[in-house]
Amino acid sequence: MQTNFTSEQLADPGIAEANSIIRNCVHCGFCNATCPTYVLLGDELDSPRGRITLIKDMLENQS
Template sequence: MQTTFTAEQLATPRIAEANSILRKCVHCGFCTATCPTYALLGDELDSPRGRIYLIKNMLEKGEAASTETVKHLDRCLSCLSCMTTCPSGVNYMHLVDEARAHVEETYRRPLFDRLMRDVLALTMPRPALFR
């Protein structure tokens, strides 16, 4: 995938790493066949290939993440099935991690979302609460 990051952006280690990952993607679409969210929803933006486009646009513009981008990134299950089928060896999970870090730095989630995420973060690591 061609990218248009500026030299100033590429001086940032996180952007430089994302750039090298983005350049490996050849848009073949093999990842879509194994992505559970794409299989369920059928929306290209909910496939790894679609999310790669969203991440590329978000990082190249250097702007805060849009609500649409956050919605599709949050739907990724991080199951890594896309990485096992990718013939180009795109490190999708690392790219999504970088994108999620950018989202947390630039996007203010609605109050309900923040509260729900806090509750999950407090309860999920404690199995005793589920007994």
């Protein structure tokens, strides 16, 4: 997954680690079949892919 963190954001070790984790997701959706919240609720935002997107957006928009 592409990220758009600034160099200042990537100087934060927590954001740098999150960036590495986020970039490993290729958005294939194969994890949905084994995700208990996605299986129960059936909502993409409750899937691992949805959570990664929400976290990415939150971190990228931090000032």
